[in-house]
Amino acid sequence: MGRSSVPLVVCVSPDRQVRENLVRRLDDLGAVLMCADIGELRAMLAGTLPAEPEFPDEIPARSPSEKVSFGDLVVDVVQHQVAWRGHALDLTRLEHRLLTRLASPPVEVWPYERLFAAVWDSAYLGDTSILHSAVKRLRQKLRALDGGPVVETVRGIGYRLKLTVIPAA
Known part of the structure; x- marks a missing residue:
């Protein structure tokens, strides 16, 4: 099997048990990338944290005394x-x-x-x-x-x- 034909499975779930069960089921299938949320996945793929919020009108960061x-x-x-x-x-x-x-x-x-x-x-x-x-x-x-x-x-x-x-x- 050539390197390009090995599947990559991506699992995004905050539930550790779900991720562990998936790894057991997919044993020997190929590469499995596990992360707790989309932000973590983006950070893994890009090497940085996501810069843009999904909702641009999101509440801004608060000042320390607010x-x-x-x-x-x-x-x-x-x-x-x-x-x-x-x-x-x-x-x-x-x-x-x-x-x-x-x-x-x-x-x-x-x-x-x-x-x-x-x-x-x-x-x-x-x-x-x-x-x-x-x-x-x-x-x-x-x-x-x-x-x-x-x-x-x-x-x-x-x-x-x-x-x-x-x-x-």
Whole structure:
């Protein structure tokens, strides 16, 4: 078999188990290139990090002292802290990035593709399960806040952050 006829298989998946299973299944087939996301693939192929964001209107990098406020919610981007009415909220790095994007002005509907690119720094490949799972965990933590914001689904499009409206007694 000539060198030019050896197949190259490229696997892009954030799930290590998926990558490992693929390697086992394709054993002896040829070269297999594995990476966690599109950004990593670009870096491997080009030898540098991607210079252009997939969405040019993406939120620019924040200055070290900048905070994002949404009602009584304050997200300190640099210190990686979130507070609701002065009380700290314990979030994972992923949940923090997701909430930061949803709460950043202008607060709007974030399409799945754009939110995925902004939070995971990679291209959306059509599988919303990772995004839905992260939103579900974030919603559980926000639900524990008295009168806290909610992540609203805009069916077939994406998500937006909304403040809870408490009816007057």
